[in-house]
Amino acid sequence: MGSAHTALFNWLFARHEGGTFVLRIEDTDPETAKPELVDPIMESLRWLGLNWDEGPDIGGPYGPYRDSERRGLHDEVVERLLREGHAYRCWCARADLDARGVSSGYDRHCRGLTEAQREELSASGKPAAIRFAVPEGRTEVVVQDLIMGEVRTEDLQDRVIVRSDGSPLYMLAVTSDDIAMEITHVIRGADLLPSTPIQVLLTEALGAPLPKFAHVPLILGPDKAKLSKRHGADGILTFRDEGILPETMVNFLALLGWSSPTQDELLTLDRIIKEFTLDRVHSAPSIFDHQKLAWMNQEYIKALSDDDLENRILDIAPDTPADVLHSVIELELIQSRITKLQDVPDAIQYLHQRPAIDPKAVEKWLGTEEAKTTLETVADRLESVDQWKPDNIKSCVQDTIAELGLHRRKGPKPIFVAISGSEAALPLFESIWLLGQEEAVARLRAATSV
């Protein structure tokens, strides 16, 4: 979710500026290198239509596009850092720090080691990590963030950049990769804002030009905490499976933290690209609102052509009876009644399978003598309708209701319940029509004895 949002902003920015959108997998941690973690990311981006110009699957002039394959570069950079005094070996384990009462940050203990002490530790065979050395006397880093504005940090720590097993850490990898790949704009989640100063220092130490930074505000869950897997909303693919349209998702995500200068909300992709600028991204975190997503999705569904809608439903719900689906779409029965594609199978279920009648509906509409009379009468009349078409069914039912002296609105309710099994369903006359004369009559008769 969050990463899709950030990816979208990156993509929009690149497309608006005519730049290059690069997909690089940050898998310096073996844990995140697993395909089951990486594949969904690429699948999500593809689903959203966020095509990348360079990436692990398609290559590009600055490959490779997985950090795990760039180890050579990282090692070189570390060596240089060490040689030029911008980094140093550190033998402090977590336990050592705790013993010294260092709860956060680092006390630069190993930075002050003498040559002799270093040799000794080195010879002891105790593994050493490598820390970046914040330049002596440097007390502050100021970053001009394209979204957050001026960010001033005084808390500068000698962070570990290489594990004691020799493998590089994110901090080192991104920085050296961004330099090597000539990345001009780093647009990422605001959760990475605190790590920016050190990256700036690292870049400076390597004598490279700084990229522009833009930190996109985080998306929070309804509980206002950072969206995580635990919210179940993290996987963008679950939205696909529920039947949120990709164009809805893009439009919706774009509006989280950004707005069109026109204030319009239903926007085509072309317009979003044309209007998207970082200075219109605001810096406050936002909360994901499912209701608005649902509304927007319905708007997009209503705008779909019949064929398109039908195919998309079949795509995510292949078991939907195609004939019923086709009729229901052709008659425009379903479009305004669903919020996501996955609602459809349930909504039309009763049209191809006799439903158990909702007990609450039974109690409310079916038990009485009046209801029975209504059902029987209508069943009889319906049975003798010659031409089975909605108009005739409609007049048949309405005439009967009138003759029986029933309420125009409430009168047909028992019929509705008998046909659909519930109090809310697709329009009555079309439903009866689609069911066919025999089945419709049968359902009415069956409902007299519940």
Next chain:
RNA sequence: GCCCCCAUAGUGCAGCGGCCCAGCACGCCGCCCUUUCACGGCGGUAACGCGGGUUCGAAUCCCGCUGGGGGUACCA
């Protein structure tokens, strides 16, 4: 604890010193339309967190507070 970011209705945004006793959208509540439910139409509800400044004038600038979030890892 320390560091950083943020702060307009329930939610998402607009506003970037006077056009704002604050606009739009979702939601919610009425009414209309209607064979149910929806769709649609009309109307309504609801916010500049607090306190100080600056200014002729502040939602807009500054400071403090409060609140929320993020970071504080040999994760990314």
